[in-house]
Amino acid sequence: MGSTYDYVIVGAGSAGAVVAARLSEDPDVRVCLLEAGGTPPPTEMVPAAVASLQNDPSTDWMFDGDPGGVGRGIVGGRMMVPRGKMLGGSSGLNYMAYVRGHPGDFDAWAEGGAEGWSYAEVLPYFLKAEGFVDSPELHADPDSHGGDGPVGVAVRQPVLSSANQFVEAAAASGMKQGDYNGPARLDPDGVASLFQTTTKDGRRSSTYHAYLEPVMDRENLTVVTGALVERVLLERDGDAVRATGVAYRTEDGGSEEVHAGTEVVLSAGAIGSPHLLLLSGVGAREKLASVGVECVVDLPDVGRHLKDHLHTPLMFAADGIGETMTEVAMGLGPDALRAPAGPLPADPADDADLPEPLAAAKAEAERRIGEWFTTGRGIASSSLYDAVAFFSTGLGDTHTHDAQIGFLACGYTPGIWEAVFRLPPAAFFEDPESFLDPTRGQVVLLPNPVQPHSEGSVTLASADPAVPPRIMLNYFDDPHDVAVMLAVMRKALEFAAAWPGGGLGDPVIPPHLAGAHEHTAGDEPSDALLEDLARHYALTVYHETSTCRIGDVVDPRLRVRGIDGLRVADASVMPNVVSGNTNAAAIMIGEKAAEMVAADHGVRLHRMVG
Template sequence: MSQTFDFIVVGGGSAGAIVAARLSEDANCQVALVEAGKQPPAEEMVPAACSALQLNPDTDWMYTADAGRAGKGLRDGRMMMPRGKMLGGSSGINYMAYVRGHPGDFDAWAEAGAEGWRYDDVLPYFKKSEGLVPNEAITIDDAAHNTNGPLGVSVRAPIIPGAAEFVDAAEAAGIPRGDYNGRERGGADGVVSLFQTTTRDGKRSSTYRAFIQGDAEARANLTIITDAHVQHIVLDDSAEAPRASGVVYTAADGERHTLTAAREVIVSAGTIGSPHLLLLSGIGPKDELAAAGVDCRVDSPHVGKHLKDHVHVALCFPAPGVGISMTEIGLSFGADALRAPDGPLPADPAEDADMSDELVAVKEEADRRFSAWASEGQGMIASSLYDAGAWFSTGLGDHHSHDAQIGFFASGYNRDLWAGCMRVDPEQYFDDVGKRLGDDAETVMLLANPVQPHSEGQITLADRQADTPPNIDMNYFGDDHDMPVMIATVRRVLDIAENWPSHRELGAPLFPPFLADKHGHAHGDTPSDALLEDLALHYAWTVYHPTTTCRIGDVVDPQLRVYGTAGLRVADASVMPNVVSGNTNAAAMMIGEKAAEMIAREHGVRLNQFVGA
């Protein structure tokens, strides 16, 4: 197939789906959206099913990464690096926390040269997307929000008591309640709140669901091509610089096709995929390209460099009456989720007539819960169970922003998730894995998450084949600044746990026995800095927030145009000059909105609404 479009958008994820949807608002503008994955499966809509979308080749690129100094306790020493592979991208597999970042993050971008990216510049684009459902349980800065945008943003229903108790405990520990997405996210004292999540009526609101599904995908001028793995960008020689004139992709049947762009190619393949595609196309560090056997078309030394990500350390606390057991979670997914071999119900529904009265009651309750979620958006599965967060400054630097975040997760999960998604041997991590991760165990995790890391990693080519994943080197804790911030954040977690409401206190945190023995730690003692550092080096996990591999000022200009190449932009989290101080999906969507307007203004495309100056 060879077709010509005005614009080709590579990647239908958090930013790319928005770029394609907005540009195609002009019926005279022909847009192609090229996505390596497929339509999202039905389970993508279920917030609590997000972990099931990882390690699934239909929905996840299933990357792993070199963890640098971290990862000592992970399988093969490799960090998991889930990336969404479907329409909606990582907005379809993430834990749905809608966190924009601190206003100072964006002001710092602009002060470093990213003209037009100050907080006051980007706020209109956050608001343009947002369709917030206000809730009495959270504080809202009305002027910073919008209730009419396509992206569902809401608080889970019903609120899990443990999440509300986390907010109470953080407030008792000195972190005031507030709107963490407001125009002022607090001073050094920070802010705590239940999470605003990208959900509507208890269902996930990915960028596919919010921007593409329905009206946009029915437009005659928007061509959506799925199962299409882009091999490289076509670069034509011109008098001044190479020009991006299209892309070559491989379809599911293995056939290669070329698409031509009359105006621009917009790469929105994500922090890993976008630099990988530029490198495959000959845009990158000259010597590295030569080593991989790729002809250098544009010597751009920063492509794939400056990779940043958030890592957190999960402290597990026995929490009777607070934590949500896997039995409760499983029951809420409905009867089909409880069938053999993993559940108590018969594998064949035809055998239900022979069930005991006890199992009949289990089935009826499971179906009642699932029906309540499906019809009303209510119930245990209406969120990822990552339901509250706190932000503050450790005082160790980065005074333009909050450098620390703490998240509340209402369950300790089970063996399979620890071994699979988290790459941890639970038998090594827990003193009594049956007790700590049993189906009826009630455990919570408080996640210590420094959010202004100084360490930088990189994305490089493993070889010249597009089907070969790139090398992903995270270099966690490579900069000496980061470990003291992690230890300070963990200590704040312990402080919050100590301030838990007295009617339902948490147990002492659980440390892996081999690390406790190494550092002479007895259960219930105050952990030493050395133990906390060792814990982080063994069991810090990615928060799935890679950014900055095509950053503004090095790879792209403030209009997101690729230096040295005409007709080519990058629009996704890779262009961030620095990672924001919080979950990154909201900022990635903002980048999609802002990019669409910049492109539209430059090319005279008529959008339904322009919000930028």
């Protein structure tokens, strides 16, 4: 019949690892944490190696979705939906941007009925999680940060000159520099800054490293990896339904059950949590019946209201400004220089007779990765997604900033463009091998509307838990999002024109789009061309939320409506997506959920901040 614990938590990601670590602070509480993936590989610790973690079935669920009104030019016409499949979940897969969101985001949640979720009420949980390390380059507000939390928050060292130039360009276009996780975020003219990142000593600070790794030896915490949860076990007693545990599939194909004496907490993310509820018979009755799942609780909003951020890459040739891929590879050590992509032999055993230039390159690569390993400094210390600006377009959503522009300090390789981003280099660039030559520099500006009005969905494709859900991203379904995207793209072009040293020049316009719109180099792109660029090549920012949102699927204490003993704690509960990168808010949700459970059931946490 399986084992019984007080709490069973499904998903060891950005929120689930937090809930498990916090609840197991009480030695009298037995906690079981189930995770489909395993322990992160060593490369997960290296911020600059982030792209290698996507498209790897050992670390990524490798979902994809119907992009709706975009995706006309991406490979296969399907948008990638990377989700972390390992201890730490997507906090081990993301680009490590630490952004809480605008205070108005959370106040709007509370005004909409999410009692207890205003900014003043969630701020203590952000601070509880945060182990902030200040740096003069950040212009940080000291009262806005926590210094003793488990999640490292810092700026890369050394700071890249191109990231500072981005901030200067934003200032030249009328935007102040400041702490976007502090009062500066309230500036109506916006704020620009180097990114604060979830790193500690130059290494990734995922929720695995921050919360789980230090407590894996707790006797009252059982962590089961390789566990594909198939459904929540639900028992009916008259009109009452209660969650009593979960059934899961082991790595060798066996079936197991684990039971919860007090609560089951779903923390499988904005894709995984609604998928599990639907597989368990919790959702819209008629849609469950269509795939052969018996409805236990008719809850039509499960999987609906999916929100995600979308950015359109504006790429610029930037020799002498952007980091070359040769320099990036050197900073990652000799293995990054090996064949087939690099000049070193594929087998290190063949290094004995290297010619002097290659031997010198290998030695320098060893020195650089050694410096990162011992000091946390070097090119390896960030994802190269290194600066950001937030502002309002004036087109609506006056409670918050509705726009973000991110800065990527390198141009990547043709292989990464096609395999990871699904942008075909042969169509996007006139001469991809020349433009993306590893010895040349490029930079990318990433205009991103952060208050999308369009909504997507997660539904069942099959009653088989091993079959991925059907993900409808539905980008640009609402025309408002197109107007905001164009405004943010225009602002990004302002930044490019204001770049120190005379501007960045023209962005890459794919030849087939330039021809269709009779655009020539030096012309100002028309709105029609920019919209076509977005509809062809805009990409997810990996920020799926709101599929089990407060008010529809869960109550403000995250309890699933109509079911006792079952909560959801992850990004799926957000009433609306925050105006910025979502990982910090997901960690906050884990902290707040743990205290809610503790308060309801008398669990003794080391510190309660609510």
